[in-house]
Amino acid sequence: MNISLSRLVLASALILPLTSHAQLGLPNLGLNKSSNAPAASGNLEGQQTQxxxxxxxxxxxxxxxxxxxxVALGLKEAAATARATAGALGDGATQGNLADADKVAQDSSNAVAEEMAKSPKLDKAAKAKFSEGLKQLGKGVIKYVAMRTPVQNFSNGLASASPIELPKLQSGSYVVKTFPSGAKNLGSALKSAVDFAKSNDIPVPPDATQAMAAL
Incomplete structure (x- = not known):
């Protein structure tokens, strides 16, 4: 009788953990919920880095x-500020660094747009310089467009991130928040620059044409 009772207790002890696991709806992989959390966090942080x-x-x-x-338009101060900001911007940029760079980018875009609106007459050297800048802008737009899917994936991950994870994901959250308006502004800037180039017999580089098609 005592042996049967011992066997019953042992069987119950083996069944209870499995029942509890199933009731929680967790896969039977030998891992609990907390052990999965660091992997999810690491994945989001890795996506943020990218x-x-x-x-x-x-x-x-x-x-x-x-x-x-x-430079092509004679805006030396705006040119110097934009170039210095580009040189200081690194892969490990914080939310503040990104916001500061975005402000300079927008300010310099506005300065260029305002000067183009005055219909300045450019000499041959200035036209070549403007075309060079247009090529670089096209490359920037192409890189921006390529970010659509990664940004969306990271945004989806943020929706299920824990409160503990969120403070570590501020830079990525900033990108998600500003990406739509940034893409729109960049597209408008590129179109204005291309229109100005066409109106002033300035060669439009293939990179700019490709970027226009990608928008």
Whole structure:
């Protein structure tokens, strides 16, 4: 009788953990919920590293493009600021670094747009410089467009991230938040620059044409 009772207790002890696991709806992989959490966090942080690196790469192209076109238009101060900002921007940029760079990029784009609106007459050297900047801008837009899917994937991951993870994902969150308006503004800037080039007998580089088609 005692042996049977011992066997019953042992069987119950073996069944209970399995029942509890099934009730929680977890896969029978020998892992609990908490052991899975670090892997998910690492994945989001890895995605963040990639999209921030891509964002920085695209922004550097845009800043250098703005600087080059600004030189062509005689906007030396705007050109110097944009080029210096591009040089200081690195892969490990924080949310603050990205926001500062975006502001300079937008300010320099506005300065270029305002000068183009005055219909300035450019000499041969200035036209060549503007075309060079347009090529760089096209490359920046192409890099930006390539980020659509990675940014969307990261955005989807943020929706299920835990409160503990979120403070580590601020740079990526910033990219997700600003990406739609950034893409729209960049597309408008590229179109304006291409239109100006066509109106002033400035060669439109293939990179710019390709970027226009990708928008």
């Amino acid at each position: 999209i921030v690196r891509s964002y920085v790469g695209a922004n550097k192209e845009v800043l250098v493009a703005n600087a080059t076109m600004a």
